[in-house]
Amino acid sequence: MTDFLVPPLPHGFTHLVDIASSSNTKYDVVGVICDHLPPKELETKDWMIKVVLQSPDGHQFPLRLFYRNREDVDTITGIGNIVFVWSASKRTTRDREQELVANRINTLVVIQNNDLPDVEFAGTHITNPKFKYTKIPDRSTRKLTDLEQLYALHLSSWKRKETFASQAQTTNNSPVELSSLRVDRFYNVVGEVVKTWWESGASSVYSLYITDYTENPFFFDQGLIDSGSQSHNNLISGKRTVQVSLFSPHADWATHNISVGDFVWIRNLLVRHRNNSESIIEGKLHTDTDRPNQIDIFKLQEGDLRLLKLLKARKEYHELPPSPSEDLDKQSKNAKKKRDKKKRKEAERERLEQEELERQNQAPKPQQQTTAPIANPLVVPGFPLEILTDVVSIIEAPELQGTNPRTGKPITFPFVNKSYRAQVRVLDFKPDLEDFCQSLDDPEYNDIPMDTSATWNFTQCENRWEWAFYLLVEDAHPNLGQPREKLMLIVNNKNAQFLLNLDACDLRKNPETLKELREKLFALWGEIEESKRNGTHDLAITPRNRPFICCIQEYGVKNNEGGWNRMHAMTSTTIRK
CATH class of the missing domain: 2.40.50.140 (Nucleic acid-binding proteins)
Structure with missing residues (x-):
């Protein structure tokens, strides 16, 4: 692929990295969509979509858009799409997160992922750059200038070297493994709760440690934890647990419904760097700005396939042979006795559960109404x-x-x-x-x-x-x-x-x-x-x-x-x- 001179940011546009510290209220911005949440229909019949824009220097900034037509939202949504937006407003959410906001009053130009030519053909476009793009609203008279189109070519060159894999959640609520979490993205996750506490100095923030028994190099290293110890709230050794901070109303609900040992599903978890650390990540579940009473953390119920997968992972983890670093302590006779004792307890518990299940299957069923009314098919x-x-x-x-x-x-x-x-x-x-x-x-x-x-x-x-x-x-x-x-x-x-x-x-x-x-x-x-x-x-x-x-x-x-x-x-x- 032929290199070409990197053009400057178009006149009047602001670098994404400068938005947070700027005192302005309106911004012209351009970037590549690296992540997005699913479109959401509001009670007013407007559609809302939240995307994350990224620039070649790696900086990202969220953009929330409101449009009347679902078609406009579908045009915008797409990992790798290039977006120009003029006069977007900056606001701070109730969770003290900054974001840009635009609606049908603002002009927005979208260059979809497949509408830009390869950069090796860019020479034919530099003097008279012309390629397909979509204006929203379509009645807008704004057109991309030659310099703006040239900058779009630059973004196209950069994004072809990047791999954007959206972690925006799909309608089937499929979770990702905790080992896949990366900073500044949204995820659906499941895990076992291994520790809970109220944050000191933040009475409305309730925190959990969860694990799905996979390892992530960006998690805090819990070090070596003896499986027989009860002083660590069931924490798991190594980099297998992630801290999740819950804000209202999730915190209120969790303190009444979640305990250590429960298995949970968390929707739209935002991953951020831990304070004062660029090498450790943690999750934050903020208040939904459009539905402030909506709860996005749930307990997995018996029979859920996601729960069965977690139980299997937990079993496989406890059956793993100790790593070389663990050999220093866990191969001692005392630690081995504790592991053997735990295995015997688990085997006994499984035997008792099986006997109880067989007893329930043989027990007479409670008397039910013999004829149920036929439900209305309409x-x-x-x-x-x-x-x-x-x-x-x-x-x-x-x-x-x-x-x-x-x-x-x-x-x-x-x-x-x-x-x-x-x-x-x-x-x-x-x-x-x-x-x-x-x-x-x-x-x-x-x-x-x-x-x-x-x-x-x-x-x-x-x-x-x-x-x-x-x-x-x-x-x-x-x-x-x-x-x-x-x-x-x-x-x-x-x-x-x-x-x-x-x-x-x-x-x-x-x-x-x-x-x-x-x-x-x-x-x-x-x-x-x-x-x-x-x-x-x-x-x-x-x-x-x-x-x-x-x-x-x-x-x-x-x-x-x-x-x-x-x-x-x-x-x-x-x-x-």
């Missing part, structure tokens, strides 16, 4: 492989009982961050059907103060209405002898759009939409809405409407007293057309 839930859970098991979830990791005392948690599938029947709903949509301009409904200084806000959204209603449901198929437990389900804007396939509007001024809504919801509640209009609805009488299967998400919302309200939402369920 209502289609997600996660078809998930087993059904009765409502009483959701309300009395055993995960609500646990142990305080600081005191060791038993505690009752305010909620469980978990999804279920249940067969239910609607008993009631609120508010009135005509008020199932609420106006974002109504201060009694939308009490969130608007940030008028923000580059992008909800007032730019054309539709100022959103869905918001509740369904009171009961268990349609309880076990014999159990009452029909009831549960109030929230149906928010996003889940209602998926359920109904209708856009929110002022239903009192749109009789056709109200009529279509009434017809769709007849599949859920039968004659209940009509009986409420006629004044004959009676909760004491079991309705004749057909039961259906739906997905239910349990989560927690902080209240004004500083505690948590336990909430349940219908999600991932749609009414067939």
